[in-house]
Amino acid sequence: GVDRDITKRKETEVEIINALAKEKQLGELKSRFITMKSHEFRTPLTTIYSSAELLEHYGTKWSEYKINNHLHRIQNMVQHMTRLLNDILLIGKVESGKIELKLTPIDLESFCTDLIYQIQLNDRNYHTIKFTYSLEKFENKLGSNHGRNNAASSFSSARPYMDEKLLRQILENLLSNALKYSPKGSTVEIKLTCSANQAIFKISDQGIGIPEEDQGLLFETFYRGTNVGTITGTGLGLAIVKKCLDIYQGQIDLESEVTVGTTFTVTLPIYYVLSN
Template sequence: MREKILVVEDEIIIAFDIKSCLEKAGYIVPEIAAYGRQAVEKAGEIRPDLILMDVMLKGDMSGIEAAAEIGHLFNIPVIYLTAYSDQTHLQKAKTTQPFGYILKPFEETQLITTIEIALNKHQIEVVMREALEKEKENRAIKNKFVSMVSHEFRNPLNNILTCTELLSNYDLQFNEEKRDEYLSHIQKSVKHLDNLLADVLLMSKDENEKLQFNPTPLDLEKFCQDLLQDIQLSVSENHKIIFTVHGSLANLENNSTVQTSHLIKLDGKMVYHILSNLLANAVKYSPVGGNVRFDVFYVPGEVIFRIQDEGIGIPVADQENLFNSFHRASNVGKIPGNGLGLAIVKYYVDLHGGNISFASKPGIGTTFIVNLPINN
C-alpha cells in the first residue's frame, strides 16, 4: 500500500514541485495545505502517513504550532521544510519532536531519503508503543490475578485455620454434632481451594496443554440427576431447583450419534463443569432464595440446557464482558467469586462447538441457555 503524504506549504510553486516529486517516487499526495489551521483539519480528515510541514506559514498558526497540535491529536509524523537554519527556529521546532528536517531548496534524493527514514522510524515507534501498552495491560492483568487469587485463597484458609484451632482445643463441652460441623467446614473449604486451584491452572495453561475435547456416550438424564444431588448439598432451604426434561431421545432417533436408546455423545467432564457452574451461580446470585429452573430440551441435532434464576441479575454495563477472565459484575457486593467460572464455561462450550447466551435484568433474574450439538 502506498503511503499518503500531506504537503503543507504556502508557496504554491514549491508545493507543486514537492507534490510532483513525491508522486514520481510512488507516494500519494491527497492534499496541499497553505495554512496551519487548514493543515490540522486536513490531517484529521485524511489521516496521512506523514506530513511535510513548512516552518513558517501565513495566518495565525505557524507550522511549528500546527505540528504540535497534529502530534497531540493524531500522532502523525512530521518532517519540517525550512529555509531557515538559525538556532532559534531549530530549537523551537525540536520541542515538537519532528522526524526530520529538509532545508529549501532541497534535492529530490534528500527529500525521498528523509521521508523513507521518517516512515520507518515512525513504524518502529508504533510497534514499540503497542508492545509497551500490551506489556502494561498484561502486567495489570497479572497484578489483578494475583490480588484476586490471594483473596480467594485467604478466605477458605482462614476457615480451615479457625476450625482446626477449635478442634485442637476440643473438650467435653463440644458435642459430636459441633465437631462434625467444624469438620464439614474444613471439607468444604478444601474442596473450594481445590476447585479454585483447578480453575487457575486451566486458565494459565497454554492452549495446547488445556483439556482436550473427548465426547463419550452419556446417559444425560441420569447425569443431570446425579449432578443435582451434588448441587443440593450446598443449596439452602430458601432455594428450590426445579428440573424438567422436555422431549426425549426419540426426537433424535434419526441421528447416527445416538448409540443406544439412552445415550448421546458429550464430554461428561466439561458438561458437568458447565452445568454445575451455572447452577451454582444461579443459587449464589439469588441471596434471598427463590426458584432455580433447570430445563433440558431434546431437539434434532442438539441438546439445549436452560438455567433460570430469580436473583440479582446482571447490570447492562457488565454484560458485554461477562465471559472475560476475572470480570465480575458491579452489583455482586460481598458475594464470593473469582471471575473465572464463566470464562471456563464459555471455553468448554466452544470446545463442543456449541453456543452459550443469556438474558438478564437487574432485580429480576438471569437466564442462561447452552446449545450443545450431539453430532460432534
C-alpha cells in the first residue's frame, strides 16, 4: 500500500472555494450597487434637469411662488444625492477601518429631542414621534469604592460619555426607516432607558413590517425587503447601522410582523464620569 498526505491539497481546495465564493459575493454586490446607483441618481437628476429647464423657459412669466417651488425641488434633490453619496462614503470608511470609537460627554435626552426635531422637519407625511426617557438607579453599580448611598447621591452628577457621530448614524437611520415604511399620520415611538453600563433604545413603528425570510439579510449592503414595493430606498441604512454597532460593540435585535409593525432594540455600552 501507498500512503499519501493530501492535507495541503485539501487546504488549497478550500482556499480556492472560499476565494471563488468571495468573488461571487463581490460580483453580486457590484451588480446591486450599479442597479441602485442608476435608479437612485437618475430620478433626482431628472427632477433637477426638468425644473431647471422649466425655469429657463418660463421663469420670467411665472409667479415668485412657482419659481421658488421649483428651486426648492432642485435643492431637495441635491440634498438627497448628497446624503446618498455620504452613505456610500461612510460604508467605505468603515470597511477600511478609518472610523474609530470617540467618546465625548453627551446629554442623551437633549440629543434625542434635537434629533427627533430635525427628522420631523423633513417629514412630509405628518407622523408623530413619541419619545420617552427613563433612568435606572445606579445603586452599587458605579464601582467598588462607592457605597449604596454614595452611588445614589452621585447619580445626578454622573456624566454619560458616548460617540455622538456613531449614535446619530444609528438612530437617524432607524427613525428615518420607521417613518418611511409607516402609514401617513401614524405614530413612531422611541424609548430610551439608561443604566450604569448601557443605553437601550427601542424604536417601534406601525408600518408594513418585515417578512421573516428577509430578517436575516436586512443588514447586508444594498439589501431591501421583498415587500417594500414602490417605496424608494438604497438598502444602505441598516447596513450603516450594523457597521456602526460593530465599531461600538453594541447589539441590535428585531421584532416584526408584516402589516403590523417593527421594533428595533439597540443596546449600547455607556460610560459615566462622576463630577467632583
